Amino acid sequence: MSRTALITGATSGFGAAAVHRFVRDGWNVIATGRRAERLQPLVDAYGPGRVHAAAFDIRDVAAMDAALAALPPALSGIDLLVNNAGLAQGTAPAQRATLEDWRTMIDTNVTALVTLTHRLLPQLVERRGAIINISSVAGVYPYPGGNTYGGTKAFVSQFSLGLRSDLHGTGVRVTTIEPGMAETEFTVVRTHGDQAASDTLYAGANPMTAEDIAEQILWVANLPAHLNINRLELMPVSQSYAGFQVARS
Ligand code: NDP
Numbered sequence: 001m002s003r004t005a006l007i008t009g010a011t012s013g014f015g016a017a018a019v020h021r022f023v024r025d026g027w028n029v030i031a032t033g034r035r036a037e038r039l040q041p042l043v044d045a046y047g048p049g050r051v052h053a054a055a056f057d058i059r060d061v062a063a064m065d066a067a068l069a070a071l072p073p074a075l076s077g078i079d080l081l082v083n084n085a086g087l088a089q090g091t092a093p094a095q096r097a098t099l100e101d102w103r104t105m106i107d108t109n110v111t112a113l114v115t116l117t118h119r120l121l122p123q124l125v126e127r128r129g130a131i132i133n134i135s136s137v138a139g140v141y142p143y144p145g146g147n148t149y150g151g152t153k154a155f156v157s158q159f160s161l162g163l164r165s166d167l168h169g170t171g172v173r174v175t176t177i178e179p180g181m182a183e184t185e186f187t188v189v190r191t192h193g194d195q196a197a198s199d200t201l202y203a204g205a206n207p208m209t210a211e212d213i214a215e216q217i218l219w220v221a222n223l224p225a226h227l228n229i230n231r232l233e234l235m236p237v238s239q240s241y242a243g244f245q246v247a248r249s
């Protein structure tokens, strides 16, 4: 029998690539995101029995609850939650960042993620399901301009470890995937629409692709039920670590 995955942030990047990869692997998918016009082609491509589009702003709890209540019966039993929706806003140092950007990241990457997880935990326990949370290397290694984005992703990674601890004995698997640089719409969103800045960042860098990450998400999801990857950190070969910085008087 097909398993069902709910993948957030399926209108772009990792989430969109994951929908294609999971459906082709035999999973049914509930695909979420705000841009309904990007979800409908997924339903058209695979059919409503395989993909269900749930368009809502993940920060809107009432809209989330309505979307969950409106799931078609065939896809209402969720075996896997992929908490992928998220964003960075801004690259400025903390002292020049806007509070609005910070709150948008916290509301999306932290508050919405824990809300959806809280909603689905009872049935994930009942079904001995799995949770895959998309964190980032930004939550592990600090870098200038990473401030609140890195903080939200550190939360995601630590929340995942805490879930794993609480879910001890339930059979529910929890994994954090912590990618480095991957070319998606991430940098266009981070720069509030600066496509040139995004192109410059990735030019010649041979970054990871959305499909690279989707492949890892599927690999983790398909592991045997007795095996849990706790955290999976990955980068393009072209990316590595920088040293500490020293301000001299
Ligand atoms: P994209 O910008 O391509 O995709 C982000 C997805 O999140 C979109 O589908 C978007 O949908 C959704 N999303 C954002 N805000 C909301 C919201 N308020 N309500 C519902 N959905 C929302 O970026 P990526 O695919 O790169 O990012 C996916 C995840 O991976 C994010 O959590 C990101 O932080 C993380 N990540 C990305 C890395 C990279 O280098 N690209 C590296 C490490 C982690 P819509 O706008 O339609 O609502």
Ligand code: 8X3
Residues within 6 Å of the ligand: 135, 136, 137, 138, 179, 180, 181, 182
């Ligand atoms: C995105 C990866 O390195 O741009 O989470 O912060 S990075």
